[in-house]
Amino acid sequence: MEELAVILKSKKLKVTPQRLAIYKVLFDTTSHPTAEDIYNALKQLLPTMSLATVYKTLDALKKADLATELNVGDDSSRYDSTIESHPHMVCFICGKVTDLHTNSLCEFKKQIQKETDFEIVSEKVYFYGTCKDCKVQLD
């Protein structure tokens, strides 16, 4: 918690217990939770916190470059505390969003820039399909 408070302060965000708790949930997971997921995870611990506070905090984290918002195609946005651009794999069946750790994307971008002379500044890459766990259940 201590180091997360330092990160928040370094971004000039006021450190409140709620803010810190929300950032910790996001920081500690790779599941790309929605605002509702974070709200539900903290309901017991912080019963007076509203869903609106979660949304407001996520917005502040986003503006401070401490979180990114993912639009994977379902109703509610998901959030990620990993800021560096990375591809995501989205499962059609369970809705799980997984990080893809690869260097191939970098090579692919270089190739595109070389072939088209288009200078890529940013990218959002989502792969849609069936995850390992769901595939087992389908067999």
Ligand SMILES: [Zn+2]
């Ligand atoms: Zn799945």
Ligand SMILES: [Zn+2]
């Ligand atoms: Zn991610």
